[in-house]
Amino acid sequence: MKSKLVLFLCLLSITVWAQPKKVTTSIDTTKNKIGAEFQLTLKTDVDTLSKVKFPESKFFGALEVIQSYKIDTVRKGERYELIKKYGLTQFDSGKYTIPRIPVMINGKVSFSDSLKVEVNDVKVDTLKQKMYDIKDIVKVESPMGTWWIYVLIALLIAIAGFFIYKFIKKIQTKEKGEVIVFKTPIEKATTLLQQLEGKELWQKGEIKSYYSELTDIARNYIEEEIHIPAMESTTSELIEGLRRAAKQKKLKLSNETVENLEKVLKQADLVKFAKVKPLDFEIEEDKKRISNSIVTIHKSIPEMVEEDDELALWNEQQKELARLQKLKKQKRIRIITTIGIVLGMIVIALGSLIYFKGFDYVKDNLIGHPTKDLVEGEWVYSEYGNPGVKVETPKVLKRIDAEKALPKETIALLKEMQIFIYGSMIDNFYLGVSTATFKQETQINLEQAAEGSLKVFEVQGARNIIVKTEDFDTQKGISGKKAYGTLVMIDKNNGKSTKLYYEILVFAQSNGLQQITIMHEESDKYGKQIAERVLNSVELKIAD
Structure with missing residues (x-):
């Protein structure tokens, strides 16, 4: 029994040690100078339903975290490889240990490997190195920015408006104007009818306004003369109230007068709410009915x-x-x-x-200005694709599905293809990074590769393409080709054309192609600044 138990424990220990590590750890270099960046990389291989949480900390052991890069996701069949990078540094020389870092995978903790790094002093030869005077203090812009200036301007305009309003009110209180006061309701109604005719509203096509004023004059007269709520009553309520008042006050109103008034009021309702347009002679008849009704009502009132x-x-x-x-x-x-x-x-x-x-x-x-906001925003330095392209961009580039973007014939030739973009070719700014490796050994001609990109531009709607080429070397000495020039991009949706300036960098490494494309409006000075900063930051990860 004991021998079986020992055998079981041995097999269990072998099984445990044979399990693959859930978190793999790597670092770009183990030796660096004071203040320089160590780039620590953590990778996890999980299925599509797994939830992974990488730690966010200001320090890993004695090393300070100066940059926490965005997680990069690489799909491998039915699984994902999640890549998280940290920029670490130390300002004191010595040997340090990056401790095991906890990563939460589906609620359980998995640890990375600990790594030893060395930070060395920067040797300065004071005998050969030239000495310079201390520079003057450089003025730094306030972190508040300039938004408060616009708030202050808006506040000053509001205050000025307030005082202007008060000043005009003060002047008006000193002015004396005469207001016409009518002696009787019939005088008021007759005068308003004359003024309405002088406006010639229905002749100008403003029939709705005409009927609204016409019926308001009649309603207001009835309310002031007979003292019933005519202005706030419906047509049927007004006619019923008028008949009731005629009986109570013994008004000598004929049914014809009431019916004529009702006919005009109903016509006005149709004009206002049903958009009916009476003919000219009908409008003339309605005007006469209202005028006669007012006069008849006035004459029917007993003299008191x-x-x-x-x-x-x-x-x-x-x-x-x-x-x-x-x-x-x-x-x-x-x-x-x-x-x-x-x-x-x-x-x-x-x-x-x-x-x-x-x-x-x-x-x-x-x-x-959209590209001005990009220039002044927070830039991101990251690595894209395989072999990696390191570049500083105003926004994190978004991965797109290469199989949907490229023809099947092209995909069939590729072993791996990764595309990352920001914007589009019909926007005011476009930035793209792509890396590709071929299945078979291929002799890559960089000039032909650049020409291939220009053909893609033509498919997208580019016309009048002007091309210039020159050699391009990164800071680490990796050589490539640069194609640049102008083109006219036509939006196929609305036919609008825009003249753009473009720059394409192409490199060939490890039987593959690495490319950076930048495009912006030719007259956009901020686009030029972005392009210059992006190109100056380009660096390639040297393929193994």
């Missing part, structure tokens, strides 16, 4: 001698109504005038900026 105090009260009410209408009009004038003056100030300020700084400065800083 009103007491002086009632007449005085009515006059006071009319004066108060006129005063309120005048105040409302003055307020509307103040608001419109204030807005006009503030807009004038803004136009003058913008005109001054354009005169002294130029239109492009105003457009880029106030309206905004």
